[in-house]
Amino acid sequence: MNHEGRKHAVLSASAAHRWLMCPPSARLEEQFPDTASESAAEGTLAHELAEIKVRHYFYTVDFGRQKYTRRLNKLKKEALWQDEMDRYTNEYLDYIKQTALSLESAPYAVIEMRVDYSAYVPDGFGTADCILISGETLHVIDFKYGKGVMVSAEENAQLSLYALGAYEAYKMLYPIKHIRMSIVQPRLDNISEWEYTVEALLKWGEYVRERAALAWKGEGDYAPGTDTCRFCRAKARCRARSDHNVKKAFDIGELPPLISAVEAGKRLAELEDVVKYQKDLQEWALSECLAGGDVPGWKAVEGRGSRDWTDMDKAFEMLQEQGVDRAMLWEERPLTLAQVEKVVGKKEFNGLVGDMVVKRPGKPALVRSSDKRPAITNKVSAAEAFAPSGVDQ
Incomplete structure (x- = not known):
């Protein structure tokens, strides 16, 4: 096909x-x-x-x-x-x-x-x-x-x-x-x-x-949300999504001195799409300005540039001819574990050095409770707290 x-x-x-x-x-x-x-x-x-x-x-x-x-x-x-x-x-x-x-x-x-x-x-x-x-x-x-x-x-x-x-x-x-x-x-x-x-x-x-x-x-109610809008082609200019996020960002009511865990969880969910919407809107505004359109208060400018060689091999050759040591121009670095696995092949990698790989825990991340990964906590259980230490007290 x-x-x-x-x-x-x-x-x-x-x-x-x-x-x-x-x-x-x-x-x-x-x-x-x-x-x-x-x-x-x-x-x-x-x-x-x-x-x-x-x-x-x-x-x-x-x-x-x-x-x-x-x-x-x-x-x-x-x-x-x-x-x-x-x-x-x-x-x-x-x-x-x-x-x-x-x-x-x-x-x-x-x-x-x-x-x-x-x-x-x-x-x-x-x-x-x-x-x-x-x-x-x-x-x-x-x-x-x-x-x-x-x-x-x-x-x-x-x-x-x-x-x-x-x-x-x-x-x-x-x-x-x-x-x-x-x-x-x-x-x-x-x-x-x-x-x-x-x-x-x-x-x-x-x-x-x-x-x-x-x-x-084309009827029915709009229902903007993080998952709903993610791949929508109209997401940057959709009025319903814009109003929805502006309301969440600026109309969340009077803030008490401290918020509870329940309120924090609710507000995290409510504000989840605000940053994503801002990014989508910025991308659209940039494309509009680059196309010659007018977005009042905004304009497109050239970002920070970068330098590159026109001919790196020739440049390095000239530097070495002038006495610059090759070791000063090059540095040797090992490939990352993932890069080595990709070069060698997953099956052969596991067979040769799989037992020399240890998976370290990732940095804690906050996700929705519907996520399939098990929850972690720093709280010590009673069994851990009162486990025999093997040392006389």
């Missing part, structure tokens, strides 16, 4: 978490160009690599070694190719292999399937990375190459829409009763799984139908 040429629905599955929460945002976004970042282009390339690996595994006869190798060599010539893509897509393939082999019977596999969920969402369609059907179970598997945000499969709107579309396509052929959804995000060591019944999926579909009808017409 030509991943670059993928079409996207107005109410796309990938943005469903947004237009379900904030229906008017879908039409508001149409006023802004969909500019792809370099990380998005990397993700597209990684998806193409993942696709040919899964296709070669399930359909070796039609997509044999020669065809696979030809496609692989072509991808390796892409400017954004990185060798680590091979390892990360292998992890995705391994998960699919293990899943398929764990089933009671060989699954029917569909790769890069265009799913139609227009029975619930006007003109709704999307592309599912991998769908496996075995017995009474429909399994939707999604490959995420990004490493900025960890994605959970639990109640995931994108995968649920894919499941709705796949169910509509295959319900007459298979006695589907169970839905499984998986997200494989290898760059964050994240494999997330969730499952529920077809009845629950169809009930959710009715909720989607109502929200999608509002979104299609």
Whole structure:
């Protein structure tokens, strides 16, 4: 499949978490160009690599070694190719292999399937990375190459829409009763799984139908928030988000001399998007000024510049000819642990020096209570406080 040429629905599955929460945002976004970042282009390339690996595994006869190798060599010539893509897509393939082999019977596999969920969402369609059907179970598997945000499969709107579309396509052929959804995000060591019944999926579909009808017409209430606005193209100029953040920043009421832990937690949540909104607004204002527009009170200027060699080798050669010792021009530094692992390869690294690596605890960070990581505290438990020290008192 030509991943670059993928079409996207107005109410796309990938943005469903947004237009379900904030229906008017879908039409508001149409006023802004969909500019792809370099990380998005990397993700597209990684998806193409993942696709040919899964296709070669399930359909070796039609997509044999020669065809696979030809496609692989072509991808390796892409400017954004990185060798680590091979390892990360292998992890995705391994998960699919293990899943398929764990089933009671060989699954029917569909790769890069265009799913139609227009029975619930006007003109709704999307592309599912991998769908496996075995017995009474429909399994939707999604490959995420990004490493900025960890994605959970639990109640995931994108995968649920894919499941709705796949169910509509295959319900007459298979006695589907169970839905499984998986997200494989290898760059964050994240494999997330969730499952529920077809009845629950169809009930959710009715909720989607109502929200999608509002979104299609650009109606409903705006619902700005950190997660909702993160990837919205209108996030910098959205009045609802602007008013929402200004209110949070300046209209939080009279401050008492001291605030409680309950109040602190509430205000942390309320102010979470303020800084992000300011950054988004600054980026838009800068682009507007650079394009010749006028943002009263602001202008674009050239930032602090930097110097660089026109020919470093020649410059160093001239310095050495004038008596400057080479050792004064160069310094030897070891690669970081992560860089060594990348150069050597993860498997060989673990085999050779894995037992010489210790993982030190990271600096404490404040996160939402919904975060999957276990909570830590400096508070000493009674068992620790009264544990025998081995020293006579």
